[in-house]
Amino acid sequence: MFQEAIKHYLTAHHYDSIDLKSVLFDMDGVLFNSMPYHADAWYKVMAARGLNLSREEAYMHEGRTGSGTINIVCQRQWKRHATPEEIEEIYSEKTVEFNKNPPAERMPGAWEVLKKVKEAQLIPTVVTGSGQGSLLNKLEQNFPGMFRPELMVTAFDVKYGKPNPEPYLMALEKGGLKPNEAIVIENAPLGVAAGVGAGIFTIAVNTGPLAPEVLLGEGADILFPSMLSLCEAWEELVGTLHSFSSRKAD
Numbered sequence: 019m020f021q022e023a024i025k026h027y028l029t030a031h032h033y034d035s036i037d038l039k040s041v042l043f044d045m046d047g048v049l050f051n052s053m054p055y056h057a058d059a060w061y062k063v064m065a066a067r068g069l070n071l072s073r074e075e076a077y078m079h080e081g082r083t084g085s086g087t088i089n090i091v092c093q094r095q096w097k098r099h100a101t102p103e104e105i106e107e108i109y110s111e112k113t114v115e116f117n118k119n120p121p122a123e124r125m126p127g128a129w130e131v132l133k134k135v136k137e138a139q140l141i142p143t144v145v146t147g148s149g150q151g152s153l154l155n156k157l158e159q160n161f162p163g164m165f166r167p168e169l170m171v172t173a174f175d176v177k178y179g180k181p182n183p184e185p186y187l188m189a190l191e192k193g194g195l196k197p198n199e200a201i202v203i204e205n206a207p208l209g210v211a212a213g214v215g216a217g218i219f220t221i222a223v224n225t226g227p228l229a230p231e232v233l234l235g236e237g238a239d240i241l242f243p244s245m246l247s248l249c250e251a252w253e254e255l256v257g258t259l260h261s262f263s264s265r266k267a268d
């Protein structure tokens with residue numbers, strides 16, 4: 019069932035093969051079940067200022083920088099850019115609101131997928147728009163020994179952020195990879211757009227409330243309804259990807 023998707027990818031991006039070496043994971047909504055907290059925090063902080071941003075719309079903006087999201091809402095409602103002071107205030111209020119929640123738990127299936135990635139001799143990397151100071155500790159606590167900090171891309175590395183392909187291009191550069199040597203795992207429309215824009219085979223896992231068409235519409239090559247279902251299909255998926263390798267024995 020994955021053959022057609024891979025053939026389509028190869029044609030669209032003008033590659034003859036996929037030589038899989040690395041799996042690039044988005045963090046919020048893929049590795050951690052943190053999106054309900056983010057969406058709720060955005061909704062509450064905006065509402066306190068009379069700004070309308072529903073929880074569901076927050077999922078549509080997932081992956082955008084904080085200032086990007088704030089500006090979109092301000093433009094729509096106040097017909098002007100947010101001032102730098104407003105951006106700083108709203109974003110820090112959002113962080114305070116988010117931190118009222120208990121630490122986000124691992125997404126069900128994420129640890130199991132990562133173990134399979136390692137067993138397949140592939141390198142897992144995190145590519146996130148998050149800039150939380152505790153990010154490295156949080157990853158190491160929840161996914162011990164899985165990620166190499168020097169390969170990771172976070173908010174501190176990038177200028178534009180998703181949906182710009184920049185974060186994924188940077189991950190390729192850090193890993194010494196070509197686009198057809200990695201796959202992306204993303205849950206958000208803007209993240210999918212960034213992976214596709216970087217020329218990487220992009221797997222959507224629809225862990226939030228959005229219609230699957232939203233993620234497929236951004237160009238996702240394959241969609242799973244959850245990390246658990248990706249985990250179940252992993253062997254078949256990777257086996258099919260390996261069958262498109264230029265190194266495969268004839």
Ligand code: CA
Nearest residue numbers: 044046047206
């Ligand atoms: Ca995400």
